[in-house]
Amino acid sequence: MKYLLAGVSVALGVSLAAQQPDQKPAADAPDTRIVLEVNRVDMLFTVTDKKGRFITDLGKDDFAVFENRRPQTIQEFTAESDLPLRIAILIDTSNSIRDRFKFEQQAAVNFINSVIRRGQDRAMLVSFDSSAELVADLIDDPDKLAEGIRSLRPGGGTALYDALYYACRDKLQLDKPRYRFRRAVVIVSDGEDNQSRVSRDQALEMAQKADAVIYSISTNITHIESDGDKILKYLSLETGGQSFFPFKAEDLAQSFENIANELRHQYAIFYRPDPFHTDGLYHTVDLRVKNRHDVVVRARKGYYAPKM
Numbered sequence: 001m002k003y004l005l006a007g008v009s010v011a012l013g014v015s016l017a018a019q020q021p022d023q024k025p026a027a028d029a030p031d032t033r034i035v036l037e038v039n040r041v042d043m044l045f046t047v048t049d050k051k052g053r054f055i056t057d058l059g060k061d062d063f064a065v066f067e068n069r070r071p072q073t074i075q076e077f078t079a080e081s082d083l084p085l086r087i088a089i090l091i092d093t094s095n096s097i098r099d100r101f102k103f104e105q106q107a108a109v110n111f112i113n114s115v116i117r118r119g120q121d122r123a124m125l126v127s128f129d130s131s132a133e134l135v136a137d138l139i140d141d142p143d144k145l146a147e148g149i150r151s152l153r154p155g156g157g158t159a160l161y162d163a164l165y166y167a168c169r170d171k172l173q174l175d176k177p178r179y180r181f182r183r184a185v186v187i188v189s190d191g192e193d194n195q196s197r198v199s200r201d202q203a204l205e206m207a208q209k210a211d212a213v214i215y216s217i218s219t220n221i222t223h224i225e226s227d228g229d230k231i232l233k234y235l236s237l238e239t240g241g242q243s244f245f246p247f248k249a250e251d252l253a254q255s256f257e258n259i260a261n262e263l264r265h266q267y268a269i270f271y272r273p274d275p276f277h278t279d280g281l282y283h284t285v286d287l288r289v290k291n292r293h294d295v296v297v298r299a300r301k302g303y304y305a306p307k308m
Contacts, residue, residue, distance in 0.1 A: 041067075042211065042270045044080065044182055045240055045287060045299035046262055054265040055295060065271055066286040072271045080268040083182040085121040086138065086175055088167035088212070091149070092189035094129040094158040097219045101154045103249035104188050104219065109146045111186070111256035115263065116142045124171055125149060129156030130195050132163035138171055160189055161196035161203035164214075164235075168203075173210035182266070183212040186259060187235070188252075190220045191228025204235055208282075209304050213241040215262075217255045221248055240300040273305075280307030 043065075047055045060077035089108060097104065116123050118140045125136040125148045136148040164185065172183045185207060193200070207214055216232035229245065236243040242262065244255035269287075277283070284302040289295050 039276060040075075040270050040272055041285065041303055042268065043240075043285065043287060043299055044083075044213065044266050044268050045297060046266050047289060048296050048298075050294060050296065052296075054261075056265060058267070058289065060269075062289055062292075063267075063269065064288045064290050065269065066288075067271075067273055068283055069286075070274070072274060074269050074271050076268075076270050078268050080182070080266050082264075083268070084180065085115065085123070085263060086172055086181045086183045087115070087121070087123040088126060088172055088185045089123060089145075089149075090126050090128060090160070090163045090167060090185060090187045090189070091152060092129075092158060092160065092187075092219065093127045093152050093154045094156055094192075095154060096158065096190055096192060098154045100219050100221065100249040100252075101152075103252050105149050105152065107252035107256050108149050108188065110253055111260060112142045112145045112149070114257070115260045116140060116145065118142075124167065126163045126167050127152050128159045128163035128189075129154070131156075131159050132166050134166075157195040158189070158193050159195040159197075160187070160191070160193040161198050161200055164203040165196075165198045165206045168206040168210040168212050172212050173206075182263065183210060184241070184259075184263060185212050185214045186256075187214065187216040187232065188219060189216070189228070189232070191216070191218060191226065191230070191232040193228075193231075200231060200235075204238055205304070207235070207239055208300065208302070211300075211303070212239065213300065214239045215241045215259045216243040217252060217259075218243065218245045219249075219252075221246065223247065238301050240298050242298060277305050278308035279305055281305055 065072040122138040122140050123145055124138045127133050127135050136145050175181050214235045216236050218229050218232055220226050220229055233243045246252050246255055282302050282304050287297055287299045
């Protein structure tokens with residue numbers, strides 16, 4: 001069954017009540033309330049060498065964390081490879097990607113089949129053209145997800161930001177407790193947006209509040225970086241994810257495979273902010289590997305504190 005998302009409302013700030021999972025976003029809702037865990041910051045991140053190869057033999061003492069430039073104490077550290085996944089797959093079905101759409105569909109199906117483990121992981125599928133549409137809710141059934149992907153048809157404008165905002169606000173951020181799941185958004189799009197009601201930064205803020213890492217796969221194969229490519233890079237960089245730019249449509253499958261590999265090669269830490277603020281503001285976080293200049297750390301750049 002499909003549910004048309006008639007509109008997406010804008011959250012201005014943070015508070016402590018939550019929208020129920022079965023509610024659809026309302027265009028006239030004046031205030032969206034969000035639950036945040038108030039005294040811990042969890043970070044999933046990836047460490048690679050300069051050639052992109054995963055580094056998996058580091059320990060707690062190899063890392064340093066700074067919040068607003070103040071050093072923090074790492075309470076827990078694990079090399080995560082088996083956390084349950086919560087994945088939102090956002091597929092552009094606008095007219096601009098029509099000639100590459102079949103490759104998108106098959107690559108996405110292969111990704112679902114290789115990543116989702118029944119009884120453990122869940123994925124959802126949102127298509128977007130002139131509006132965002134929930135095609136499949138968070139489920140652990142690769143066959144139903146694949147059926148939803150194959151049912152998509154291209155046409156219309158592009159409401160990327162609305163799709164991202166909805167997936168994070170109404171789905172990913174409602175899974176509790178957050179530290180038990182790995183939340184990711186996979187965007188397959190050219191990055192252009194001409195229909196959304198929310199802005200790029202409002203959509204990004206919602207992803208950050210949901211602790212979701214954004215991976216993006218560009219469908220622009222002109223070999224010239226577009227404004228849409230820059231947007232995809234920005235969304236991924238700010239959340240600790242990665243953006244991929246296949247040279248041809250046939251290479252989409254490799255991009256999906258790279259994302260699947262990264263989801264299984266991540267570290268996790270959590271710390272309690274010192275000092276702890278309940279100001280509703282964005283706090284920057286800098287995660288580093290000590291005494292190593294030959295590595296690349298991909299982690300989110302900060303988080304929104306709760307407002308009490």
